[in-house]
Amino acid sequence: MNDPTVLVVGGGVTGAGTARDLALRGVDVTLVDRAGLGSGTSGRSHGLLHSGARYAESDFEGARECLEENRILREIAGACIRETGGLFVQLAADDPDYFDIKRDRCASIGIPTRVLDGDEAGAIVPELSDDVARAMEVPDAVVYPSRLVAANAADARDHGATIAVGAPVGGMTVTDGRITSVELGGERIEPDYVINAAGAWADRIATMVGLDIEMRLTRGVMISIEYDDLGPVLNRCRPPNDGDIIVPHGSAVVLGTTSVPVADPDDHPIEDWEIERTRRECGAMLPSIVDAPDGRTWWGVRPLYAPDEDGCNGRGISRGFFRLDHAEDDVENFASIVGGKLTTYRKMAQETADLACERLGIDAECTTAERRLPGSDDPAQLDAFVSEFDGQGPTDADVVGSER
Ligand SMILES: Cc1cc2nc3c(=O)[nH]c(=O)nc-3n(C[C@H](O)[C@H](O)[C@H](O)COP(=O)(O)OP(=O)(O)OC[C@H]3O[C@@H](n4cnc5c(N)ncnc54)[C@H](O)[C@@H]3O)c2cc1C
Structure with missing residues (x-):
């Protein structure tokens, strides 16, 4: 493999997006993942393109970012x-004040x-619980x-990037405060600059150069159940909790999720109570799913970063993102990007x-918000890219490939 100007470690959505951005600026970039693209958290998420409403009352800036990016991605x-x-x-049984506060905060953000x-809500989702007091479209x-x-x-x-799957980074050599080679x-x-976009594994990559990144990983369960034509995404209007989102994916819905601290993103126990609780809680919104036949189940691990939140249980940790310039930690040509959302x-x-x-010292503007993604008008082409990069994850397995 050639020595690139920039090596991006981690082929989830963050690393792939970073490689695209740099390549469009004319930078020689290589993107590597230890397995297929999206095989980490990205391919195992809920697949909800947030409007920002979920975070409106707790994280004004994060909600505004979601709204802006939601609009860009639609384009x-x-x-x-x-x-x-x-x-x-x-x-x-839900607190009506919480609903009112969320609505007011959405208005102030522009959502x-x-x-x-x-x-009216039941006319949109006929099997919605009779227990619904109100609903808010977002x-x-x-x-x-x-x-x-x-x-x-x-x-x-x-645009000239090299993409390598099945390419694990095994170590890095630092000489005089610079990464000089990567195994x-x-x-x-021998890249000139290294970007660590390894999500829940970011601390492991940083350890290779003697740094710590204080990740606070939490896992969440997803359950896919056959259910045609749900219509909109359903969110329970209460402070974030287990089992409060249902996302339609093709002829199924994906129920989620939980938030349980884990130490190792590759080796964590999976618990039946998470499945049972998620199904029961989601069933409070859509009762027919409680007794529906069992579907596929998988877990994802959130790459949360919280240097000051020792012992936090997970729900309270910021979903914001953090760009860490390790020149400040005496490794001049190294940065990490952690936290955030799809x-x-x-x-x-x-x-x-x-x-x-x-x-x-490269002077080039970002153009990723203005340029449409290749294949964006052609689902079959997109699905061919997924195959090319060994990128099929469980979240959209009921949709991707169905156009072939
Ligand atoms: C249960 C759950 C549900 C979620 N739902 C949503 C949602 O609905 N909407 C939303 O916006 N966000 C959601 N998120 C958050 C979102 O999924 C993540 O923030 C995002 O996908 C992280 O992407 P990433 O590229 O940073 O990390 P990842 O996708 O994990 O990518 C990191 C990559 O690094 C690779 N890697 C690790 N070690 C090495 C190595 N040594 N060498 C090479 N490669 C390596 C891994 O294989 C992995 O592919 C959810 C998260 C979870 C856990």
């Missing part, structure tokens, strides 16, 4: 996204909402992560590419 990502809209559902009574959507990751990688490749699947390469990957990538360019 550039075509069939990586399905326009479904979303409903925040207040059940009879459009429309309040519906129980009958511009949530569904995102197919396998397609999104693969389309970003394809655009990077079309990659038995070979050594929805905000493009902005995370832009800020990371900005830093790399600044350090490398």
Whole structure:
């Protein structure tokens, strides 16, 4: 493999987005993943393109970022996204003040909402619980992560990037405060700059150069159940808790999720109570799913970063993203990008590419918000990219490949 100007470690949505951004700026970039693209958290998420409403009352800035990126992705990502809209559902036992605060905060951020009574909400989702007091329409959507990751990688490749799957980074050599070589699947390469986009594994990559990144990993369960034509994404309108989101994916719905601290992203116990609780809680919104036949189940691990939150149980940790310039830790040509959400990957990538360019003395603007992703109008082409990069994840397995 050639020695690239920039090596991006981790082929999830953040790494693929960063590789695309740099390649479009004319930078010689290599993107590597130890397995297929999206095989980490990205391909195992819920697939909800947030409107920002979920975070409106707790994280103004994060909610605003979601809204902005949601609008950009609707313009550039075509069939990586399905326009479904979303409903925040207040059940009879839920605090009405919470609903009102969320609606007001959405208004101040600019997230459009429309309040519906129980009958109006039931007209949109006929099997919605009779227990619904009110609902609020928001511009949530569904995102197919396998397609999104693969389309970003394809655009990077079309602009000169090298994409290597099954390429684990095994070690890095630091000489006089610079990474001078990287061990990659038995070979050594000598990039000028290294970006750590390894998500839940970011601390392991940082350890290779003697640094610590204080990740606070939490896992969440997903359950896919056959259910045709749900319509909008359903969110329970209460403080974030287990089992409060249902996302339509093709002829199924994906129920989620939980938030349980884990120490090792590759080796953590999986618990039946998470499945049972998620199904029961989601069933409070959509009762018919409680007794539906068992579907596919998988877990994902959130790459959360919280240097000051020792012992935090997970729900309270920020979902914001953090760009770490390790020049400040005496490794001059190294940066990490951690935390964040699938929805905000493009902005995370832009800020990371900005830093790399600044350090490398490259003067080139980000264009990722204006250029449509390749294949975005052609689901079959997107699914071919997914195959090319070994990128099929469980989240959208009921959709991706169905056009072939
Ligand atoms: C249960 C759950 C549900 C979620 N739902 C949503 C949602 O609905 N909407 C939303 O916006 N966000 C959601 N998120 C958050 C979102 O999925 C993540 O923030 C995002 O996918 C992280 O992407 P990433 O590229 O940073 O990390 P990853 O996708 O994990 O990518 C990191 C990559 O690094 C690779 N890697 C690791 N070690 C090495 C090595 N040594 N060498 C080479 N490669 C390596 C891994 O294989 C992996 O592919 C959810 C997260 C979870 C856990």
